[in-house]
Amino acid sequence: MMRWVALFLCLAAQTQAAPHSGYADASAPVRAMQDDDTANPGFLWVQQGEGIWSDAGVPTGHSCASCHGAATGMRGVSARYPEYDAKLGHPLTLEQRIEQCHTERQGAAPFAHESDELLAITAFVGVQSRGMGVTVDASGPAAPFFDRGKELFTTRMGLLNLSCAECHDGLAGHHLAGATIPQGQPNGYPLYRLEWQALGSLVRRIRNCLTGVRAEPFTDDSTDLVALQFYLGARADGLKVETPAVRP
């Protein structure tokens, strides 16, 4: 039996379907919660982010809005993140770009990882791109980060000895306990997970997966963690941004 399962995993892991949002795998009530902005709890964070956008109470006195103008001007931004930064020579996630602005241009102390403030401003910037196709550019000097991310995605890890690809490429659409295995797409983050009863980032979800396979989670802001998110972004090519999505 175990051998049969292992064989099935091997065969399945070789197939890779077209990108397909976790929205399609969710039940009708969960999709309905996402579809109605007045019922989607993620909008509590979007509303908080709107306040942060125009908050000039930072050391330099520059709110996000005083440089960037109306938030609608950010339309398209989250769709291309994580983005390669030529000056730094590596990609940055949207959260890291916001932190960079917040510390360097606003002179403020960084937001804490996974804090309501950071999730809120990320969701507020993210929602501006809702409905746009994800287009992460992994060409040229960014290619090695895509390659590293893909290598991590396909490397077996942890006591369960599973790679991301095993489940999220090979077995997507199949079931694990009562749940449909999704492709593990990043197009809805930050998103409201019913299990968390809160908004959370892709980093939180990846940590959740790694502890699930009994592997050591990546440290915050490690190059590998960014590379994995960069690969996930490129892999999601064309999927619509759904921020703030709702998932079970």
Place this chain on the structure above:
Amino acid sequence: MIGASGLLLAGLAPARATEDQVAVLIEKLVGAAKPTPGRVKLDLPLLVENGNAVAMTVGVDGEDGVRSLHVFAERNPLPNVANFTFGPRSGHPRVSTRIRLATSQTVIAIAVMTDGSCWSDSVDLLVTLAACIE
């Protein structure tokens, strides 16, 4: 021996409401008037993906004279879910919210009408287990 294992259960088993507890609460609410099935409608999914937030609608369609609606869950840690009352400025006697369900169970709604009659509806639902939890 039976006594000992009973004590063990009382000490370690997760607290759960029971059908009897719900029956007592309903009796307290409606007195001798036994609720009749009908008129009130409880909408809940039959298969629940995650019990942390389950969309629920309870109401009495196109009917005036609803004083209050009450919802009970037979296998939650605590049986009460919510009580709703409708004042003179309310529109339809209907409300939607999101509830927690600890496990597969029966959820019961009771409508108390201004004429003193009581009506009930119930839903038996399955709460599936998530595979990947934090």
Place this chain on the structure above:
Amino acid sequence: MSRVLINVPKSCKKGDILDVKVLISHPMESGQRRDEQGQIIPRKIINKFTCAWDGEEVFSADLFPAIAANPFLSFSALAVASGTLSMTWVDDDGHTQTELVAITVV
């Protein structure tokens, strides 16, 4: 102050029935969960919600720990005359918050 999202039409015709949707940022800590040290996390929920139109009751709810975190309530109100829709909720620790929405009825 909890973050809150209230959706209700700001103007309507007399006799209209308005949908009111309220989403409140609140953990609705059930009192059933334990922290990493195994201690019960104390219950802290919104236990009462009321909505009135110029002081006349529209809808009220007694809420229990079975209400999901970040509670959502959707109900309706009968438009009789222009006025103020007030929504008030009370937390276990006695904290009260009130939100007002002016509605024009023509």
